[in-house]
Amino acid sequence: MLITGVSGCGKSTLALALCGLIPSRIPGEMRGQVMFRGRALSGLKPHQASQLVGMVFQNPNLQLINQTVQSEVAFGPENLALPHHEIVSRVSWCLEVTGMEGMRKASTITLSGGQKQRTAIAATLAMKPQVLVLDEPLSDLDPVGAQEVLATLQRLARSEGTAVVIIEHRVDEVAPWADRVVLMDKGRVVLDQPPRQAWADPGPWARTGVGVPDVVRLAHALPDAFGGALPLSVEEAAQQLSGTWVVPALAQAAAARAASADLRARLEPEPAPDSRPPVLAWEDVSVEFDGKRAVSDVTLQVAEGEFVALIGANGSGKSTLVSLTVGMGTPSAGQVFFRGQPVRPGKVFEHAAQVALLLQAADEMLFEDSVIAELRFGSKFRALPPDPVLDVEGAIEFFGFKGLEQVSPWELSQGGRQRLALGALLVGAPGVLVLDEPTTGQDAEHMQSFLRLLDAIRSRTGLTVVAVTHDIRGLASRAERIVALSDGQVRLDGPTHHVLGQIDELRQCGVLSPPLPRLQSQLLGHCDDVLLTVADLAAAVSACRPEKVGGI
């Protein structure tokens, strides 16, 4: 079962009530009862409830208490004082079904995000719950890692009979796996149906601001092409569309785009080479941690005003690469340049005036007791340029903090705190904005509002933006250029509509291309220039429908 809804709609609260932690551990007024096979869960102690309904929390780092994978999984059964043979058998079973058997003795702090999440699932399963509730289990995972976790959960549901409840914003990825979809809004369930029925009417989704899978939106945009049956996955959509008018129309639209690009290339004069140095440049950069290479011989340039997305699996070296631009970390070889000047390792304060780096954990970047003080924080310690594009007053207006100047940052929503951290960085008038996973864990509405904000910042300031992201469908698709990394090396680098069409190459980088490029690739065999939005795709194929083409 997929439970979704905007941030703050009550999903996580419902999950805590489902597993009995509300009201037993979190105070509050609770009316009604959570029943498990006719038995009230609210009367049970947490350890009793957890043997019926297990919960996997959002952040795996905070729920792994022990030092090794096997001791983590054994923790629950040991607490229940089960006999040795029973503990051994439960641990082996849990590690096997979660695919962690090979990592049994690994230290938990050395695991990747996906492995930590699977360990947390295994540890919860060791209590032998009949229902497993997972609160945003995919938020820290790359798309391939997310698919691994979802496959594990489906295996549990199908072969072990465990009911799985997933609370998630990333509906595109969960949709093909779910048997039932629950939509929540303002603490209430507004929809509870099987997926095809749930998404048959886009009305409730639009009203609540919750994202709908791209293939579903495409089916709504081209109803006659899909023949009424709603696809939930790219494979289903491709199956339904193969043999229909959409495939030749899509091919014709792709050929027309290629011809148009070719014509433009021949007619338009070659742009004069930019005499300015690139705003950021990595030259033969390698980085090693404890003898292991995180980044290997990377040469990359970012031009003034560009919007570049860095994508890749967890641990591919994306964050390491961008952190070098502010002097965080030291390259073992090569050098990083900002506007032609070398970036000096360790001189973070010095380089932070030029490159604004917004960390994934934006909360860690807030230090003051009011919004206004937060925006003035940088100017207390460093002289700002005399005529900044965005001053403190301008930032209050631009980021929507009018009337909230004296409010504590901790009273703002998560999105508000992120906006505040971003605004505080931009008041410093940097030359480049570097974003590290800025949309992680955000619902569709917050993500869209962040993307709109980014567009507004770029159009107002002309700022160069480099974003590290797993959010290929949202943030990366907005970029002008995508750089895909794997094992610390650049594997793909080019315009977004071209790179996202390299499905197999991206998969080798541990990245799953968004549904629409994958659909176009499946239908056409290979597509070098993919359309990225439902509106563009629907318009392109509609324009090339056979009857319209015949009429031209």
Add this chain to the structure above:
Amino acid sequence: MQNILVRTILSYLILFGTPMLLPVLFIKLVGLGGIRDLVTYEPRDTPLHKLDPRLKVLYPIGMGTLSIILNWDFMLIVFGLTIIPWFWLKPSRAKIRVLMVLVIGPAIAGFWSQGLYYLPPAPIHFLWQFPWTLSWMGSPGITTYGMVFGLQQTARVLVTVSTSMLILISTDVGDFTWAFERFRMPPAVGFAMTAALRFLPEMVARTTLVLRAVELRGYDMSRPKFIQFTRWPDYVRRLSRAIVIITVPLLVGSLRGTTTMAMVADARGFGVNRRRGSLIEHPLTRYDIAGYVILVGLVVTAIVLRIFHIGARPY
């Protein structure tokens, strides 16, 4: 050398140079990341890893006791014995670097402070006598006797440090919990240790991140060069202020983490039973038996020697 000004300058350098060297040594060679490495368990397949956890808990206690009751000559033997298992363990380079600082740091500190302040009966042989411009601070100078005494005291401390570190990095916390339970201690003791050892590296990582975030927000944390004496007071002031600044995000993050951890522990049945089960059984092996025999043998021998006034500590 007889010039009072020269002697004063040299004396001040001798007195304050060494204590200033210690934090520099720590920051350069260990740093916050090093503290994280320090308590991180390193899973390996060595006989030391497989030893009975009870023996591992008793080992630092036993060796620490020997270091207290024996005199310097015997202490050297005990100190040598505590070094041997490290060759067996072969820790990672990161650990060795941190351990070396942990050994050398206190050694210099003990050696130095006792050399300055531990005074033997007259006549005193000074390696360097401070002029009156410095001796008013309480130390007349550096004595050979004091330095040797400092070295002895440091070695005693290092026996406990070395044995504890050896056990910390070769023992899964779950095994400590198991041992504590066998010693009839409440499960909460084991859990407290588990939580501390598991989350200390997490806390260190977060502190490093928040310190970086402060710099990213425009706060100058850059360290002056060693010889830029005039800039050091400002650096210390900035550093002190940064501690206040980072407290809020660290506190908020820690409280959130603690709440989740408490709920996870509850959900996994922690504290339900006084006795817990165990994934790993620890049947006594010949290595365990040999370990117990050696440890008990050493302690009993030391006690017997003391009874016969052999090797007993005179102070």
